[in-house]
Amino acid sequence: MPTVLERLNHALHHALETDPRVHLLGEDILDPYGGAFKVTRGLSTDFPDRVHTTPISEAAIVGVANGMALRGLRPVAEIMFGDFVTLAADQLVNHAAKFRWMYNDNVRVPLVVRTPMGGRRGYGPTHSQSLEKFFLGVPGLKVVAPNTLGDPADLLAAAIAADDPVLFIEHKLLYTRPLLEAGVGDLRDMQIETAGGPYPAHLLRFTPHSHLTIATYGYNFELARQAALDLLYEHEIFAEIVLFSQLSPFNIDPLLESVQRTGRLLTVDEGTLSLGWGAEVISRIVERSNDLSRYYVSRVAALDLPIANSKALEDEILPSQEKITEAAIELYHEEGASHQSSR
Template sequence: MTAHQTPAPRVAEDLNRALHDAMSRDERVVLLGQDILDPYGGAFKITKGLSSRFPDRVIGMPISEQATVGIAGGLALCGNRPIVEIMFADFVTLAYDQILNFLTKSVSMYGRRVPMPVLIRCPVGGDRGYGPTHSQYLHKQLLGIPHLTLFELSPFHPCGPLLEEILSGDEPAMLFENKLLYGRRVHTGGVVDDLFQYDHLDPRGRVARISIGAPADGDVVVIAPGGLCERVLSAARRLFLTREIRCQILVPVQLYPLDLTALLPTLAGAARVCVVEEDVAGATWGADVARAVYERLWRTLRHPVTVVSSRHGVIPAARVLEKQVVVQADDVYRAIAEDIDA
């Protein structure tokens, strides 16, 4: 970066700006959550400045996720477009009844389609030393619910267009935000670093493809959500520099339903496919992606799909122990290297 270039915004800044733009663009957008009002501005400062600028549409809520999501559903029925901030995704379990039995079912259970445009934002993930009840991924608990779309923030997908697309819909959605991403910068201009470049596979830009040099068939195609980009990139760099194993990384911003159409040409040309997730193995997003890949490509797959997940167990608070449970770059490196050596 030259002296006169402005650095790309950090993901937290980009998301905050996207929320400001969304509320400025549409007076129906309201924001609900705990500790989101200024001067605090949310546990991760994502809502900073919003209550000062839109005092009537930013509502501080009591410590009841069930009540917050239920009120958001009522606001949606009245024609609003609510955004709910859950302070930590772990607490989504407290609102599960409202999500499963009210928001999603209301779309179709009354004999006519009912708009229910509620967006629930959830900081997720470990590697922050927050302990077992503030560090989990909850993809598996929300996967496969009719009328519920799952998204995850990515440094390769600007927050503004993503929020605009989600808020223009008429069904409930979850937006997972890996806490490690908040301090990372958004990637711009097609260049990641001195080794990796990226582009987008589909016209809407929902799937980013990171590759070494010009996109080409690699030894391994890795599919991972946005929160694991840095770890997967670290593993891919090491695989290339130490083993000359070339990885292509596919990062879908919409996790479920996942449309494989844009991914198929890249997947079809790969010798191996690896899916990386931070959830604990068992009925997970990674397993669902692997199933979908098998259904579409089983005639041409040359090797089984590898799924890399966190270890089975409660996430410890001690950082040194947490890294032994939560999936790390070394785990991705080892899984791919062992698969190739097998």
């Protein structure tokens, strides 16, 4: 199977080939280097007039892309490391995300900002973060994260074709991962249901009678999937996974349906724990319930610390398969397990 990187590169190539309005902007994206993570490799060779290498100017990269989007083009901007997206926050929050609504739908902003997030490569405090939490809930801004289950090329193609701005979060560790194949390997014993529009949510389960639900997105699905297999084969706990592609705004229904069956929800993401993605997900589940005592919830996320350079410390700070497994076992044994089995 192709890797996530190959699929993203393919989507960009296809977009440039089929739509003359598509332009790429970013730092160090020209061949032969082809971008820090090689997502843009080959593109400047094939489309030299529409692949623009930029100075180190994140605010201006996204600002220029904004202006291009307002005036008939379809720019795709790359921010080399997601940590640097804070430098472009004004452009995303106060410009791109606002223009359409603020101007009473007079304009559209078909902008895509792609950026790699995530740790575990030993890059330390300013090149390892998952900062997407700061951009969740910004009105007018869609936040999308690919994974190994849906085709990342489809997600990126949809984002480029969309008439409104999309922040596209690519976890660094996904790039070299091959796409999964239904019925094969890790997915051999899992049933998969996919729901939703261009950025769907996926439900993966071994049985209709799961003990708990794990909600996650992006690379952390890799960890959650391994944890689910471990929980099944080592602990006889059936965990089902709801995997989101669209983080904001988002539809809670696919997860709600799952949690209503299992009664137990574990959220897994790589942003810092406090006031993060998991908190919003759990809030939405709870506010849709008329019996709060039905649900047991828990979160696995990064510790509320910068991400250390030392692997020994970084491993402690970030989520891992072991932490997910441990949290799931704990959640499974929460008081009230009887009402699980009574069903």
